[in-house]
Amino acid sequence: MVPLPVALPNPSRTHYKRLSVVLTKTIPDAVIAELKSIVGEGGWLDSSADLTAYLEEWRGLFTGCTPLLLRPASTAEVAAILSCCNANNVAVVPQGGNTGLAGGAIPGLNDQNEVLLSLERMRDIRAIDTANFTIIVEAGCVLERLQQAAADADCLFPLSMASEGSCQIGGNVSTNAGGTAVLRYGNTRDLVLGLEVVLPDGRVLDELKGVRKDNTGYDLKQLFIGAEGSLGVITAVTCKLFPKPASVATALIALDSISAVVDFFAAARTALGDEILAFETFPHIAMDMVQQHIDSCHSPFDDEYSWYVLLDLSSQRSQSMVDTGLLAFLEAQLDLGLVTDGVVAQSGAQRDAFWRIRHAISEAQKLAGASIKHDISVPVSQIPLLIEKASAVAESIAPGVRPVPFGHVGDGNIHFNLSQPEAMSAKDFLALWGVMNQRIHSLAVSLGGSFSAEHGIGLLKRDELARLADPVGLALMRSVKLAFDPNGIMNPNKLL
Numbered sequence: 170m171v172p173l174p175v176a177l178p179n180p181s182r183t184h185y186k187r188l189s190v191v192l193t194k195t196i197p198d199a200v201i202a203e204l205k206s207i208v209g210e211g212g213w214l215d216s217s218a219d220l221t222a223y224l225e226e227w228r229g230l231f232t233g234c235t236p237l238l239l240r241p242a243s244t245a246e247v248a249a250i251l252s253c254c255n256a257n258n259v260a261v262v263p264q265g266g267n268t269g270l271a272g273g274a275i276p277g278l279n280d281q282n283e284v285l286l287s288l289e290r291m292r293d294i295r296a297i298d299t300a301n302f303t304i305i306v307e308a309g310c311v312l313e314r315l316q317q318a319a320a321d322a323d324c325l326f327p328l329s330m331a332s333e334g335s336c337q338i339g340g341n342v343s344t345n346a347g348g349t350a351v352l353r354y355g356n357t358r359d360l361v362l363g364l365e366v367v368l369p370d371g372r373v374l375d376e377l378k379g380v381r382k383d384n385t386g387y388d389l390k391q392l393f394i395g396a397e398g399s400l401g402v403i404t405a406v407t408c409k410l411f412p413k414p415a416s417v418a419t420a421l422i423a424l425d426s427i428s429a430v431v432d433f434f435a436a437a438r439t440a441l442g443d444e445i446l447a448f449e450t451f452p453h454i455a456m457d458m459v460q461q462h463i464d465s466c467h468s469p470f471d472d473e474y475s476w477y478v479l480l481d482l483s484s485q486r487s488q489s490m491v492d493t494g495l496l497a498f499l500e501a502q503l504d505l506g507l508v509t510d511g512v513v514a515q516s517g518a519q520r521d522a523f524w525r526i527r528h529a530i531s532e533a534q535k536l537a538g539a540s541i542k543h544d545i546s547v548p549v550s551q552i553p554l555l556i557e558k559a560s561a562v563a564e565s566i567a568p569g570v571r572p573v574p575f576g577h578v579g580d581g582n583i584h585f586n587l588s589q590p591e592a593m594s595a596k597d598f599l600a601l602w603g604v605m606n607q608r609i610h611s612l613a614v615s616l617g618g619s620f621s622a623e624h625g626i627g628l629l630k631r632d633e634l635a636r637l638a639d640p641v642g643l644a645l646m647r648s649v650k651l652a653f654d655p656n657g658i659m660n661p662n663k664l665l
């Protein structure tokens with residue numbers, strides 16, 4: 170096949186909704202002055218021109234406000250800030266790269282003033298231990314830089330997602346981010362060995378040790394992973410590293426149905442084992458939208474198919490062994506009739522071109538009209554039933570709706586996104602967002618799944634957590650919050 174261009178799309182912002190903000194509580198001038206003095210010149214911003222970029226959520230769903238942005242440069246400064254805020258009952262919203270999709274890092278969305286605490290100046294790589302396969306980094310280190318630091322030491326840090334040029338490891342840990350390599354390496358939780366956290370009262374919990382065995386009571390760091398800034402501020406992380414793969418191989422495969430995709434996944438796991446790095450799927454409509462709206466994305470196939478799978482392998486074996494094994498496996502699946510067609514990338518450029526189609530789906534869908542989104546997961550075996558039932562639910566709420574279900578099928582995680590019916594206005598369609606979410610979230614939960622697979626709760630899904638979580642689990646979460654943050658200063662009204 171012909172090599173295709175490589176650049177990833179730059180998704181544009183869409184404005185769906187703004188919350189009206191009524192501030193009822195102000196922060197005393199003396200407290201603002203004390204906070205500024207803790208971080209010193211260059212450590213704070215308070216003009217609206219400087220703050221704009223920090224106050225807008227990536228999709229434009231939320232726009233916040235704050236009287237003060239703090240940019241501490243050390244753990245000691247974070248500790249002094251939290252101690253001061255706790256003593257004066259001032260709420261704090263931590264922010265990493267502000268790429269979260271649930272409104273968690275945006276301040277001032279409640280009825281009070283909140284200071285915004287950005288980790289962007291705390292980005293040092295503190296230590297790397299190639300014998301122990303660990304790296305200690307400050308929370309504000311951008312994910313791409315962490316990946317590069319690992320690569321420079323001839324290792325791999327496998328967390329990867331389209332936002333990696335902006336999101337920070339502290340944000341990744343706080344959202345327990347997933348990404349494209351979960352199948353092989355797990356979620357962020359699986360990549361964390363230790364944390365340094367400043368508690369709401371200013372004490373520092375030092376759990377940075379880089380050991381893989383440590384049975385000394387409660388594993389407290391786990392509570393901060395996925396806590397979305399509600400229990401404290403993560404200031405540093407000990408991450409696991411892995412050997413750099415010796416070879417990679419990528420194929421784009423065409424199939425007749427979503428059931429065939431799931432059967433093909435089981436066959437691939439059996440034959441290729443843990444060499445599978447990613448197993449992503451998308452339907453015909455997604456390929457259509459991408460080709461129609463994104464100039465440099467082209468299907469490598471002459472024909473059109475119902476479903477596509479992007480299969481990525483990485484291995485310590487030689488390139489020729491991996492290529493030969495992959496080709497033999499795909500040919501066997503073609504003979505069995507499970508797979509309809511397929512192409513294997515012959516170069517890095519072709520590999521990138523396949524991934525580019527996958528990464529362009531959200532952007533293409535934006536350009537194809539309004540969309541209502543769901544980030545849901547079910548056991549992989551339930552995916553065909555989920556898509557069938559969720560499509561029927563969506564059709565009953567918005568006749569003519571166009572489902573575009575795609576995503577990390579190997580993890581059971583489908584972004585069940587819906588494009589507006591051609592005969593309905595964007596405004597009328599988006600007015601159905603709440604009812605659509607409720608019905609489809611309930612369906613995912615009824616199939617043994619989750620209504621929030623990898624993007625966190627934040628403000629966006631807070632009421633859905635209250636509606637759908639196990640009441641005992643929710644009560645325990647509230648007890649944990651109270652134990653760690655009795656004054657409720659950490660990211661109030663998000664998550665819980």
Ligand SMILES: Cc1cc2nc3c(=O)[nH]c(=O)nc-3n(C[C@H](O)[C@H](O)[C@H](O)COP(=O)(O)OP(=O)(O)OC[C@H]3O[C@@H](n4cnc5c(N)ncnc54)[C@H](O)[C@@H]3O)c2cc1C
Pocket residue numbers: 180227262263264265266267268269270272273274288308329330331332335336337338339340341342343344345346347348349397398399401402403404623624627660663
């Ligand atoms: C184009 C694009 C693609 C994406 N792809 C994926 C994907 O494949 N998988 C996935 O899981 N997510 C994905 N995301 C979502 C997002 O990138 C992740 O959730 C990421 O982990 C957020 O990191 P951040 O540094 O931007 O955090 P932010 O958005 O700044 O913050 C997220 C939450 O964490 C809290 N927080 C941030 N830093 C700290 C800290 N140091 N201590 C305590 N709390 C903190 C904030 O208060 C907030 O509640 C994507 C987003 C975009 C825009």
